[in-house]
Amino acid sequence: MSSVRQEGKDKIIFVTKEDHETPSSAELVEEDPNDPYEEQGLILPSGEINWNCPCLGGMASGPCGTEFKDAFSCFHYSKEEVKGSDCLEQFRTMQECLQRYPELYPKEDDAPSSQASEESASAESASAEASDPAAGSEKDSDPTLPNTESSAES
Amino acid sequence: MLTCRAVWKKLAPLARASSTVCRQNVRRAGWNNARTPLCVPVAHMSTGPVGGGSDNLKYALLVGASFVGGLTYAVITLKGDQKRHVERMAEISSRKQKSASQIQTEPAAPLETKLEAAAAPDAEAAAPSETAEPPPVDEPLAEASAEEAAAPLTDAGVEEAADSKPSLPSHAPYLLIGGGTASFAAARSIRARDPDAKVLIVTDEPDLPYMRPPLSKELWFSDDPSVTETLRFKQWNGKERSIYFQPPSFYVDAEELSGAENGGVAVLTGRKVVHMDVRGNKVKLDDDMEISYDKCLIATGGVPRNLQVIERAGEEVMKRTTVFRKIDDFKSLDKVSRNAQSITIIGGGFLGSELACALGRRSTESGLEVIQMFPEKGNMGKVLPEYLSNWTTEKVKKEGVKVIREAVVKSVSYKDDKLEIKLKDGRVVRTDHIVAAVGLEPNVDLAKSAGLEVDSDFGGYRVNAELQARSNIWVAGDAACFYDIRLGRRRVEHHDHAVVSGRLAGENMTGANKPYWHQSMFWSDLGPDVGYEAIGIVDSSLPTVGVFAKATAKDTPKAATEESGTGIRSESETEDTASSAVAPAAPAPVVSHRDEYGKGVIFYLREKVVVGIILWNVFNRMPIARKIIKDGEEHVDLNEVAKLFNIHED
Numbered sequence: 003m004s005s006v007r008q009e010g011k012d013k014i015i016f017v018t019k020e021d022h023e024t025p026s027s028a029e030l031v032e033e034d035p036n037d038p039y040e041e042q043g044l045i046l047p048s049g050e051i052n053w054n055c056p057c058l059g060g061m062a063s064g065p066c067g068t069e070f071k072d073a074f075s076c077f078h079y080s081k082e083e084v085k086g087s088d089c090l091e092q093f094r095t096m097q098e099c100l101q102r103y104p105e106l107y108p109k110e111d112d113a114p115s116s117q118a119s120e121e122s123a124s125a126e127s128a129s130a131e132a133s134d135p136a137a138g139s140e141k142d143s144d145p146t147l148p149n150t151e152s153s154a155e156s
Numbered sequence: 157m158l159t160c161r162a163v164w165k166k167l168a169p170l171a172r173a174s175s176t177v178c179r180q181n182v183r184r185a186g187w188n189n190a191r192t193p194l195c196v197p198v199a200h201m202s203t204g205p206v207g208g209g210s211d212n213l214k215y216a217l218l219v220g221a222s223f224v225g226g227l228t229y230a231v232i233t234l235k236g237d238q239k240r241h242v243e244r245m246a247e248i249s250s251r252k253q254k255s256a257s258q259i260q261t262e263p264a265a266p267l268e269t270k271l272e273a274a275a276a277p278d279a280e281a282a283a284p285s286e287t288a289e290p291p292p293v294d295e296p297l298a299e300a301s302a303e304e305a306a307a308p309l310t311d312a313g314v315e316e317a318a319d320s321k322p323s324l325p326s327h328a329p330y331l332l333i334g335g336g337t338a339s340f341a342a343a344r345s346i347r348a349r350d351p352d353a354k355v356l357i358v359t360d361e362p363d364l365p366y367m368r369p370p371l372s373k374e375l376w377f378s379d380d381p382s383v384t385e386t387l388r389f390k391q392w393n394g395k396e397r398s399i400y401f402q403p404p405s406f407y408v409d410a411e412e413l414s415g416a417e418n419g420g421v422a423v424l425t426g427r428k429v430v431h432m433d434v435r436g437n438k439v440k441l442d443d444d445m446e447i448s449y450d451k452c453l454i455a456t457g458g459v460p461r462n463l464q465v466i467e468r469a470g471e472e473v474m475k476r477t478t479v480f481r482k483i484d485d486f487k488s489l490d491k492v493s494r495n496a497q498s499i500t501i502i503g504g505g506f507l508g509s510e511l512a513c514a515l516g517r518r519s520t521e522s523g524l525e526v527i528q529m530f531p532e533k534g535n536m537g538k539v540l541p542e543y544l545s546n547w548t549t550e551k552v553k554k555e556g557v558k559v560i561r562e563a564v565v566k567s568v569s570y571k572d573d574k575l576e577i578k579l580k581d582g583r584v585v586r587t588d589h590i591v592a593a594v595g596l597e598p599n600v601d602l603a604k605s606a607g608l609e610v611d612s613d614f615g616g617y618r619v620n621a622e623l624q625a626r627s628n629i630w631v632a633g634d635a636a637c638f639y640d641i642r643l644g645r646r647r648v649e650h651h652d653h654a655v656v657s658g659r660l661a662g663e664n665m666t667g668a669n670k671p672y673w674h675q676s677m678f679w680s681d682l683g684p685d686v687g688y689e690a691i692g693i694v695d696s697s698l699p700t701v702g703v704f705a706k707a708t709a710k711d712t713p714k715a716a717t718e719e720s721g722t723g724i725r726s727e728s729e730t731e732d733t734a735s736s737a738v739a740p741a742a743p744a745p746v747v748s749h750r751d752e753y754g755k756g757v758i759f760y761l762r763e764k765v766v767v768g769i770i771l772w773n774v775f776n777r778m779p780i781a782r783k784i785i786k787d788g789e790e791h792v793d794l795n796e797v798a799k800l801f802n803i804h805e806d
Contacts, residue, residue, distance in 0.1 A: 004795065009541075009542065009543055010542070011698075011699040011700070012541040012542065012543065012699065012700045012701075012702065013699075013700070013702065014543065014702045015701065015702065015703045015704070015795055015798075016704050016752065017703055017795065017803075018705070019705070019804040021795075022705075022798070022802070022803070022804060024799075025799070026796045026797070026799035026800050027796045028791055028793075028796040028797040028799070028800060029789070030783060030787055030789075030800075031786075031787040038670070039670055040673065040674070041674045054348040054662075058348075060344055060402065060406070062347070062348045063343070063347030063348045063421075064347075064402075064406055065405070065418075067347055067348070067418070068351065068418040071351065103405050105403045105405045106402065106405055
């Protein structure tokens with residue numbers, strides 16, 4: 003049983019688990035997946051890559067940003083059977099760049115090139131999730147270092 | 157060379173005329189000498205002389221002489237020009253080798269455009285002696301020297317990579333004033349969207365961009381004795397991180413920015429922008445250096461306020477007072493806390509309460525007395541509804557803090573080696589050190605010179621919904637009073653807002669034209685057991701509706717970070733898709749609390765519309781809260797809305 007108390011202008015309600023078991027009758031406005039104001043996921047409605055996605059961390063904006071963009075774009079638009087197999091050159095160049103900044107891009111345990119393609123795959127599936135409005139997966143801003151964070155960002 | 161051409165054009169008709177005349181005279185002379193007078197009629201030119209031979213000769217001589225004279229004069233002048241040009245180039249190249257800060261005093265922009273106009277038709281070699289077709293040959297000398305001055309400047313810009321000693325940039329395509337969170341977020345956004353962008357950050361702090369929240373929270377909980385040097389902190393989940401957004405290797409040296417092939421972000425530390433010329437698109441630094449820009453962001457943040465009674469209390473009091481905002485303040489307060497016996501924090505808001513809890517923690521080990529005083533009835537009195545503010549105050553007391561409520565400081569004096577704080581109601585507090593956490597004064601120093609509007613209600617630069625103050629000038633972070641389409645004009649002093657607005661400004665500086673729409677959030681932790689996240693307008697003067705459940709041991713900030721595997725809370729939403737959450741431990745037994753407000757949701761209403769939400773000890777549900785605020789709907793039963801948050805679950 004929920005209890006209600008009023009303290010001046012402030013209302014206080016206590017609810018048990020059972021009180022909240024019935025589905026909510028509150029109505030939410032339907033989301034527009036193509037709303038230009040909204041934060042975009044990794045892949046824009048046009049099919050292009052959103053380099054400003056917080057999920058990329060600082061990859062596209064750091065010293066190796068250009069190399070990263072080249073490699074990831076190539077992968078994204080690759081039509082090969084093994085996606086990205088025609089992009090080895092770009093990934094190698096990116097790898098060389100990452101190695102020049104060990105402070106920013108610390109070495110991971112897995113082989114870098116395979117991990118890069120893994121990340122791309124996971125990033126792409128992440129974007130599929132991101133574009134699902136019902137999931138409410140708007141991303142918050144990313145204020146922190148990418149290198150100590152999760153795999154998708156290294 | 158145009159001069160030659162101009163001169164030749166002028167002389168050509170004369171030359172042509174005189175040559176024809178000469179030829180005619182020669183012909184006539186020839187015929188006079190010829191044996192057979194062939195009476196071929198001669199076509200007389202209008203300029204041709206008619207008359208006797210001697211007259212002709214005299215005339216021929218006169219014309220010839222003047223022609224030769226003209227030619228000679230032209231040659232001499234041109235040679236002189238060339239000599240002057242060579243001398244000038246030599247002088248300028250010797251000047252180039254001098255120290256960088258002396259090179260640029262004239263505005264590069266107008267000269268550059270002038271040069272561009274002149275350079276368009278002609279030489280690739282940036283010929284300095286180009287002039288804009290002046291009629292007299294001797295006039296362009298003055299102009300030429302001015303143009304020549306411009307040429308090496310552009311040369312310097314173009315050939316900086318090849319230069320033996322690169323100099324600080326005199327022009328930055330993207331100039332960011334201020335080196336804090338908003339500025340860094342903008343820099344990142346610009347670099348992501350504009351390939352090879354060159355971004356210059358100018359900050360008066362000695363440090364590279366860093367984040368502020370750990371200065372009043374995590375850094376104080378660190379076990380590392382050298383934390384004031386490393387500025388690294390270990391989060392609940394064991395991961396360590398520096399407060400700096402990026403290590404120094406991320407940035408490009410300011411001197412190499414112009415020549416950087418793929419662009420980059422450069423930070424000029426220890427320089428203050430003192431003057432802004434909006435018409436000329438340039439700023440002046442405190443060392444008289446001028447930098448012109450294409451797009452500019454003002455992210456100057458603010459300066460902590462102090463109490464007037466303290467400022468008037470004299471040097472001994474001021475020496476023992478800290479206003480808290482920067483890394484240096486953290487370092488000095490840390491030192492004080494190890495040596496002093498009693499510290500008093502004046503201020504009951506976010507910063508004051510967080511510092512009180514952080515110091516209170518220390519007090520258990522060191523015997524340090526921590527006092528917190530404020531005019532409100534409870535901690536966070538301006539944010540939390542009264543019942544919650546009171547509950548929070550009790551929590552703060554449990555952290556070892558002596559809380560003095562409804563305290564208005566009347567005077568402060570230095571007596572017997574202690575600071576004596578006299579309150580208006582007569583109470584007296586004796587302490588060793590004061591920390592003033594009484595608000596932030598937004599930094600609008602550039603408003604006057606730049607001609608920018610300052611908001612009289614909220615302070616800060618007044619900008620529109622796209623964060624733009626004027627053409628090519630944006631403002632973000634603490635200093636921006638912006639129009640929020642949903643919630644109205646406001647100014648927000650939180651970390652996440654600095655990130656969101658900085659990002660948005662960066663996007664708009666690269667042509668996005670998006671308004672402020674993604675609502676920023678904020679959070680606060682008062683010790684390891686109490687934490688909340690909030691979004692929107694959270695003002696205790698608004699009517700509120702709070703929906704609470706009983707808390708279990710799992711509902712603490714510590715548990716939240718452990719679960720999501722991250723540290724700073726606003727991050728956890730970003731990492732959502734990337735990392736899988738750590739599987740929660742077996743359900744903990746329900747902990748009975750004396751207090752009732754374990755966890756819940758509090759809605760802040762403005763005319764029946766929810767404009768603010770606090771998630772009280774309930775985490776990872778910010779997207780739902782954001783959605784409700786974005787909708788801006790009138791909900792009849794807020795309990796139903798509260799169901800959306802599943803407050804009984806983890």
